[in-house]
Amino acid sequence: MTLREDISFRSHYFDDPAAWRALARLLEEVFGIDVTLLDRLGGPDPTSVPFGWFDAAGACIANVTAFSLPLVVEGTEVRAAGLQSGAVRPDHRGQGLYRDVMKAALDYCDAEGFAAVALLTDTPGLYRRHGFEALAQHRFSGAAPSGGTARPTRRLDIALEADIALLRRLLEGRRPVSDRFAPRRQMEMFLFNAYLMPGLRLDLMDGDTVIAWQSAKDGGFELLDIVGARIPDLADILASLRIVPSRVLVHFAPDRLSWEGEALPDVEDLVLMLRAKSISRPARPFALPPMSAF
Missing domain, CATH: 3.40.630.30 (Gcn5-related N-acetyltransferase (GNAT))
Known part of the structure; x- marks a missing residue:
């Protein structure tokens, strides 16, 4: 230098x-x-x-x-x-x-x-x-699965200190969302990105797992991340959120979701x-x- x-x-x-x-x-x-x-x-x-x-x-x-x-x-x-x-x-x-x-x-x-x-x-x-x-x-696109089991959910608010504290706790002990490629820890950027995404929805599922998702303009469901010690099946996620989307787009490898989608090159x-x-x-x-x- x-x-x-x-x-x-x-x-x-x-x-x-x-x-x-x-x-x-x-x-x-x-x-x-x-x-x-x-x-x-x-x-x-x-x-x-x-x-x-x-x-x-x-x-x-x-x-x-x-x-x-x-x-x-x-x-x-x-x-x-x-x-x-x-x-x-x-x-x-x-x-x-x-x-x-x-x-x-x-x-x-x-x-x-x-x-x-x-x-x-x-x-x-x-x-x-x-x-x-x-x-x-790649992103992963396909039909929405059915037949899942509904679990209780609660919408989180990234502006509330109590919800931020809950997110931090779950992020600290999270399971990687995929076995193919995934961070084991990325707490600060998750919170920062959540703050910057106005269309993002964070739903606490069954008291211990956060589903980060958004709605697509065509009525589709986009799954951005899952935070928790377990990764629920995609069918259970949709049943818990009480939505029947026209299609599903998953933004990470879905090997832990009990669902397969078509791998589309990232654009x-x-x-x-x-x-x-x-x-x-x-x-x-x-x-x-x-x-x-x-």
Whole structure:
């Protein structure tokens, strides 16, 4: 890394409120997202380690943040990391700053012994030079199953502290939603994504499982995630929600739902990329649940 007189490099700075706010301003400027919403939801992921360049006035001008992202891949536990909050202020691009913070983040992940590093991006070419490869994702579409058993449900409100506390407890002890590819823990991003999705519905089923879903414009049912120590059958979910949809679209591999759908290639702009040498890639169609997007 080249030392520069007019800017300074920092890492592990989330305990500095001014630096955290400076990163938030950078991300709002580049992406239009206010990450200070996390402060209302319990704070950023405590495993996060940011790497950033700051100017003399204290503005964050480039950043990448690494965090722990334990995964299940084809039934195997993988100690993985994720990278997020990668950004450079427009007036500081082309100076090698992003290359610096990426190298620092990847060196950290290697030193910590992470077996894989994942990220989401709309510019995959930028990361192939760092050893990342794109993974094809799918969504799963099919007819709604019938004959399920109805369980009691209650609608949760992401604006209520009691419901946030319940979600945090269930997220901490969740079962991965799929055996093919799924996070074992992704609490903060689930809560953050839930806050940002006005059409999202969170229903507590049987007192111990949260169903994250939304209605499609054509009368379909879209299942985004399931949080709990067990994964109920899709038929039981629909019976509990008391809906008979025209079709079902599941945004993760449905191997634990007692239901099969047609795997459709993902058409979203964001590409899931993985940097790993010693672990197998998913052998069957899969998707990262939208509630875990980072």
